[in-house]
Amino acid sequence: MVAELISVGTEILLGNIVNTNAAYLAEKCALLGLSLYHQSVVGDNEARMEDTIRRALERSDVVILTGGLGPTKDDLTKEVTAKVFKKALCEDAHTKERIMEFFQKIHNGEKITENNWKQALIPEGAIIVENQNGTAPGLIVIGDEGSGYEGKRAILIPGPPNECIPMFETQIAPYLSDLQPEGIYSSMVKVCAIGESRAETMVADLMDAQTNPTLAPYAKTGEVHFRVTAKAKDEESAKCLMAPMLEELKKRFGDHIYTTKEEVTLEEAVIQMLEERKMTVTTAESCTGGLLCGRLVNVPGASSVLNEAHITYSNEAKERILHVSHEILKQYGAVSEETARAMAEGACRLSGADASIAVTGIAGPEGGTPEKPVGLVYIGCMVKGRTKVEKFRFTGNRQKNREYAVARALILLRECLLAADR
Incomplete structure (x- = not known):
């Protein structure tokens, strides 16, 4: 079965917001076994939207539209889709009641403006998909005989990701799965x-x-x-x-x-390894400025293994907090194997942790030299008294270099934990 995505909204078309829905839906459609050959973005313009929907229906079995289901005049997705399928819009009593309940619950009984009832208008014969996180319901419109799109389906989903994603996962995905022979x-x-x-x-x-x-x-x-x-x-x-x-x-x-689990991240796997070994870890960061610790803290329950962390951006902080010797910094520099080793070992001594991971480097865009170019990073890891340092030369921009450094730091920590078991 061939599917197609249409993202509706001038704000997406002009790049004012990032179209995360399309990336999410494309991946989910692929997992459902749908063939996806086209994606489109169209602004809040009736004529262009109608043309986009018609072209999509001509080449696809299912067209999934996100956005344009709100209460304002420029929210046209439902109206244009109904026009394409030759269906009238009718007020749905159940949807109107849900809108009223939503306003009473979320807005403490705030008076509902007249334009909100626009969301209770439903294309004739459409399947209503309940929205547990907003007022605009999702809709499944199926082409009738004589519409020119007999058997074709348009699935309309609200644009806000906190409405789109739960609706797709709990209701739209099972519906699409049932349409597949396998x-x-x-x-x-x-x-x-x-x-x-x-x-x-x-x-x-x-x-x-x-x-x-x-x-x-x-x-x-x-x-x-x-x-x-x-x-x-x-x-x-x-x-x-x-x-x-x-x-x-x-x-x-x-x-x-x-x-081998879809939902497990690298940092979760590392935290789990530490928990299984009943070990604690600390971090010492320079160029990553807390990004590494942040990745670890993303994991619920990280406090069971992470008691403290250190950001020692300046040489003075490396000396004062981690006790990196002045001689090492003077002879080898802040970005060096020797400093990374001293940072990792100093962090372990300071915190009493079983393991430490330290990062020092030149993220850029300035600060590099021919001997020590932008992207040069040293990562040190100490586990149970054994220290390993690795050198990297990343070639991204400042943010990318920091992200790569964090990823490699997590990988090095994992490798050192495995090595300690042997």
């Missing part, structure tokens, strides 16, 4: 410390021979994710199809695999 099931294998090109080379033969299941790589900052997807009549059959490929990936990537 279900689509997938498993994830997340790999770190191996670059995208090398990782893809390691599975090139599997990708060349793939039929069902299929294997697709996705590059992330410091990571490569492999999605194994199978088409089958039920989940149990899909698991049987995926099992041999998953086992082969485990053989090829070994300890580089940090999780």
Whole structure:
């Protein structure tokens, strides 16, 4: 089944807001086994919107539209879709009641302005999708005989991500799944410390021979994710199809695999490793300025392993807080293997933690020299009295260099924890 996405809103078209809905929906449609060949963005203009919807319906079975379902005059998605499908708009009593309840609950009985009742107008015969987080319901409009789009479907979803995502996950995705003759099931294998090109080379033969299941790589900052997807009549059959490929990936990537769960992040995997070993960790950051600690603190329950962290941006702070010797800083400089080692060891002594991870580097865009260019980063890790330092040369902008440094720091900490077990 072929699907197409249309994002509605002049603010998206002009770049005033980032279109996160399209990225989310595209990925979810692919996981549902829908073929997605086109995406469009259209402003709040009736004629252009009508033309965009008609072209989408001519080449796709399902058209998913986000945005333009609000109460204002420029919210035209529902009206234009009804026009395309030759359907009248009728007030729905249940939707009107839900709008009233929502205002009483959220706005403490604030008077409802007349334009809000516009959201209770529904294309004739449409399936109403309840919105638990807003006033505009989602809608599924199916083309009747004589409409020119018989059997075609338009699915209208509110634009705010906190309304769009829950509605899609709880109601739209199951609806689309039921339309498919076979279900689509997938498993994830997340790999770190191996670059995208090398990782893809390691599975090139599997990708060349793939039929069902299929294997697709996705590059992330410091990571490569492999999605194994199978088409089958039920989940149990899909698991049987995926099992041999998953086992082969485990053989090829070994300890580089940090999780096989979709929802687990690298920082969550690292926190879990520390918890399992009943170990604590501390951080000492210079160029990353707390970004590394922030990644760890993103994990619920991080306080069980992270008691304190240090941002020592200046040389004076490195000396005073971490007790990096003045001689090391004078002889080797703040961005050096020696300083990274001293920072990691000083952080462990200061905090009494079982492990530490330290980052020092030149994020840019200024500050580099021929000997120490922008993007040069040293990361030190101490685990149970053993210290390892790695040198990196990143080539992104300031923010990207900091993000890469954080990813590599988490990877180094993980590697040192594994090494300590041997």
